[in-house]
Amino acid sequence: MTSLQKAPDRFDARLRLFVYRQLLRRQESPTVSEMAKAFACGQKKILASLERLSESHAFMMQESGELWRAAPFSCIPTPFPVKVGKRSWFGNCIWDALGIPAMLGKDARIDAACGCCNLAMPIEIKSGNIHSGSGVIHIAVPARDWYKDVAFT
Amino acid sequence: MLLFRSEQHIKRWCRQWKRPRGGTLTLAQGWKLAQLWYGDRLDPQWRSKTVTEAESVFRRVGLVGQFWKLST
Numbered sequence: 001m002t003s004l005q006k007a008p009d010r011f012d013a014r015l016r017l018f019v020y021r022q023l024l025r026r027q028e029s030p031t032v033s034e035m036a037k038a039f040a041c042g043q044k045k046i047l048a049s050l051e052r053l054s055e056s057h058a059f060m061m062q063e064s065g066e067l068w069r070a071a072p073f074s075c076i077p078t079p080f081p082v083k084v085g086k087r088s089w090f091g092n093c094i095w096d097a098l099g100i101p102a103m104l105g106k107d108a109r110i111d112a113a114c115g116c117c118n119l120a121m122p123i124e125i126k127s128g129n130i131h132s133g134s135g136v137i138h139i140a141v142p143a144r145d146w147y148k149d150v151a152f153t
Numbered sequence: 154m155l156l157f158r159s160e161q162h163i164k165r166w167c168r169q170w171k172r173p174r175g176g177t178l179t180l181a182q183g184w185k186l187a188q189l190w191y192g193d194r195l196d197p198q199w200r201s202k203t204v205t206e207a208e209s210v211f212r213r214v215g216l217v218g219q220f221w222k223l224s225t
Contacts, residue, residue: 093154
């Protein structure tokens with residue numbers, strides 16, 4: 001969490017919101033090429049901005065430069081599908097899956113499963129509360145080491 | 154961060170992955186954490202939390218102790 005407190009520059013802030021709006025509308029993240037087209041700029045500028053946005057780990061990029069994570073959303077499928085109305089997304093982990101209805105202030109169904117035995121453990125969020133669901137959340141890595149291996153964390 | 158049926162399933166997972174037991178939270182704590190962490194994410198003025206702010210969120214959810222400390 002090196003640059004947590006740094007205010008993002010204006011371009012980065014606009015790009016960040018653009019990514020979220022696209023994710024919400026299309027249920028998938030925009031590609032670097034689509035971002036460059038939308039901002040009428042080169043891909044190099046987009047990639048530099050995404051790198052800055054990734055410093056706090058809220059965004060994370062794949063080796064190709066495309067987004068892997070725009071927290072709480074995963075830009076690739078995961079075992080944490082979240083359905084809000086007729087739309088659906090993926091969370092990166094159970095915290096992020098809960099983060100999607102928290103971020104949107106919407107009712108949701110999270111089709112989670114036990115990390116050990118894969119038994120279905122659906123969770124329903126209604127009117128800002130957990131309507132149904134059970135279980136214990138486990139985080140394997142101490143907070144200060146979360147970003148050393150995000151995929152495992 | 155994974156969801157498990159019970160403490161027993163966490164223990165089994167840790168054994169299978171050869172990992173020490175980490176931190177746990179109830180589903181209610183997880184939901185509160187998600188609300189405090191992600192509730193402002195669509196704010197155009199959003200910025201990531203400082204270490205102090207992040208630790209304050211953990212405390213509000215009842216997540217205290219060395220495991221939840223970000224500062225060295």
